[in-house]
Amino acid sequence: MSNYIDKDLKDITLRKEQKEALGFVFDTIKNNGNIKNILLDLPTGVGKSILALSICQQYLKDVNPKAKFDILTNSKILQEQYFEEFVSPANLWGKKNYDCTQYSCSCDTGKEFNKINKTKCEECPYDNSKNSYLHSKVNLTNFHLYITFRIYQEEYFKQRESNVLIVDESHDFEQVFSDFIAINLTELGIKKLGLAKQTQILKSIKSIRDMDMFVDFCEEFLLNEISSRMAMIKSEISGFGDTTQINRDLKIDNLFGEKTNTKVKRMKILSDLENYTTKINHFLKDYASMPENWVMDTTINKNNQKEINIQPVWAYPYLDRYIWSKYDHVIMMSGTILDKDMFSHLNGLSVHQTEYYSIDSPFVIKNRPIYYMPIGRMTYTKKVETFEKYIPIINKILNKYKNKKGVLHTHTYELAEWTKEKIKNDRLIFHDSDSKDRALKIHYKGDDASVLCSPSMATGVNLENDRARFQVLFKVPYPSLASKKNKMRQKTMPEWYTWKTIAGIIQAYGRAVRSYNDHSDFIILDGCFSDIMLHSGDKIPKWVMNAIQRVDVHKAVKNTK
Numbered sequence: 001m002s003n004y005i006d007k008d009l010k011d012i013t014l015r016k017e018q019k020e021a022l023g024f025v026f027d028t029i030k031n032n033g034n035i036k037n038i039l040l041d042l043p044t045g046v047g048k049s050i051l052a053l054s055i056c057q058q059y060l061k062d063v064n065p066k067a068k069f070d071i072l073t074n075s076k077i078l079q080e081q082y083f084e085e086f087v088s089p090a091n092l093w094g095k096k097n098y099d100c101t102q103y104s105c106s107c108d109t110g111k112e113f114n115k116i117n118k119t120k121c122e123e124c125p126y127d128n129s130k131n132s133y134l135h136s137k138v139n140l141t142n143f144h145l146y147i148t149f150r151i152y153q154e155e156y157f158k159q160r161e162s163n164v165l166i167v168d169e170s171h172d173f174e175q176v177f178s179d180f181i182a183i184n185l186t187e188l189g190i191k192k193l194g195l196a197k198q199t200q201i202l203k204s205i206k207s208i209r210d211m212d213m214f215v216d217f218c219e220e221f222l223l224n225e226i227s228s229r230m231a232m233i234k235s236e237i238s239g240f241g242d243t244t245q246i247n248r249d250l251k252i253d254n255l256f257g258e259k260t261n262t263k264v265k266r267m268k269i270l271s272d273l274e275n276y277t278t279k280i281n282h283f284l285k286d287y288a289s290m291p292e293n294w295v296m297d298t299t300i301n302k303n304n305q306k307e308i309n310i311q312p313v314w315a316y317p318y319l320d321r322y323i324w325s326k327y328d329h330v331i332m333m334s335g336t337i338l339d340k341d342m343f344s345h346l347n348g349l350s351v352h353q354t355e356y357y358s359i360d361s362p363f364v365i366k367n368r369p370i371y372y373m374p375i376g377r378m379t380y381t382k383k384v385e386t387f388e389k390y391i392p393i394i395n396k397i398l399n400k401y402k403n404k405k406g407v408l409h410t411h412t413y414e415l416a417e418w419t420k421e422k423i424k425n426d427r428l429i430f431h432d433s434d435s436k437d438r439a440l441k442i443h444y445k446g447d448d449a450s451v452l453c454s455p456s457m458a459t460g461v462n463l464e465n466d467r468a469r470f471q472v473l474f475k476v477p478y479p480s481l482a483s484k485k486n487k488m489r490q491k492t493m494p495e496w497y498t499w500k501t502i503a504g505i506i507q508a509y510g511r512a513v514r515s516y517n518d519h520s521d522f523i524i525l526d527g528c529f530s531d532i533m534l535h536s537g538d539k540i541p542k543w544v545m546n547a548i549q550r551v552d553v554h555k556a557v558k559n560t561k
């Protein structure tokens with residue numbers, strides 16, 4: 001495997017910034033045995049994926065020739081970029097991404113058929129990838145799949161005994177972990193499970209007012225109902241037939257019927273019930289030991305139905321137990337670590353065992369200007385009024401860059417919808433929560449000057465070169481204080497709120513300029529940015545502050561490239 005890493009890096013000449021970061025990592029490891037965690041604060045475009053492989057290569061040569069490495073990315077999009085660029089990491093996707101030839105379906109569904117029939121596919125592409133992932137020197141996956149293994153299938157990682165964890169885009173890891181162990185209870189979700197006492201359960205949900213009531217509801221009622229439903233489904237599907245019959249039915253039903261589709265739905269529900277049970281039991285255990293770290297948010301959705309969201313305020317009490325303690329060294333890379341002490345605390349890392357390294361952007365300011373043109377304040381009370389002021393400016397910006405691709409960072413789906421209603425321009429590409437990847441690929445591959453309009457392209461996306469010659473930030477990305485979780489975070493760690501906001505701006509800013517010769521304009525329309533500069537300007541890196549030009553609307557549109 002080290003030979004494969006050598007081949008991956010054979011024709012690559014490390015940039016000055018990469019060499020210096022690599023030197024820092026190994027000077028730290030060699031000269032300070034107390035340091036376990038290394039934070040690398042490297043602006044977007046420095047080349048962190050190449051750096052990750054270079055760390056693996058040198059670690060094998062200088063520290064431990066038998067070491068194994070786990071590399072994580074925060075999205076499937078970034079995972080694809082690693083996968084396309086390098087051959088040495090053993091890459092693993094979720095089961096749904098592999099095709100089962102035995103049953104002509106996904107491996108996710110095929111494995112459910114095998115459970116029923118107590119059989120096993122002779123050649124399972126998912127199992128082959130998973131086996132390679134568990135036994136290779138270097139492996140690669142995304143945050144979600146990795147966390148699933150670490151919390152719910154730890155026995156797999158016990159086979160591997162990895163030495164080094166490298167977390168790319170690590171500013172998102174704690175939040176993803178926190179969201180992963182959260183529990184969402186919705187009326188629609190309950191109905192999909194088909195529980196026997198569904199009416200009673202829905203009635204109980206409406207009456208839940210606090211965390212203690214939710215815990216009682218789970219322990220005394222919900223878990224029992226889920227268990228009964230699981231037993232019923234197992235009984236129903238036990239007579240579905242042998243492998244040959246199921247395979248034959250699948251091929252027929254794919255053309256003519258829905259009989260097997262019903263079987264598939266039953267198995268999917270069973271899998272959901274099993275996962276739900278595991279998540280609830282983990283929550284009950286964690287809540288019993290640390291009740292003050294959990295909050296309950298209740299909302300009424302657009303269908304006038306109550307939704308309950310149980311979340312940990314902080315993930316750091318659990319991160320060392322599940323993850324950091326399993327490694328000799330943890331290396332976290334991001335362009336927005338910003339503050340060693342705060343970031344270490346947020347992620348449950350011992351400050352005394354952590355070293356921090358940061359650099360300014362290596363790219364000249366003229367290639368990455370920030371035009372701040374405050375049109376209005378995008379606050380809750382003024383957002384409608386402010387957006388109306390945005391409309392003619394957005395149209396002018398789109399006209400200014402009529403032959404260029406770009407991005408409109410809306411921060412919320414609401415603002416994206418308003419844009420869709422008010423800005424009639426065929427260049428705009430919109431998406432919902434399920435079609436982000438598709439929208440991005442259309443933007444990448446299209447020959448026209450398309451413009452992404454999105455609340456979720458501000459991180460983990462590569463918009464190098466002609467993919468984005470301009471970006472527009474509609475709204476300062478303050479964490480929503482409508483969330484009890486965010487309120488508790490702000491109360492118990494005020495610096496988190498500032499860090500999260502500034503990190504969001506810098507992440508969006510960094511999507512487009514990715515190399516020395518790349519260039520893109522970044523336009524901020526929200527007047528709330530003045531508050532950030534006034535009260536928290538010292539938290540913004542100098543390389544960002546130095547790029548800011550405050551200009552009026554007409555001048556900004558006239559002078560941008």
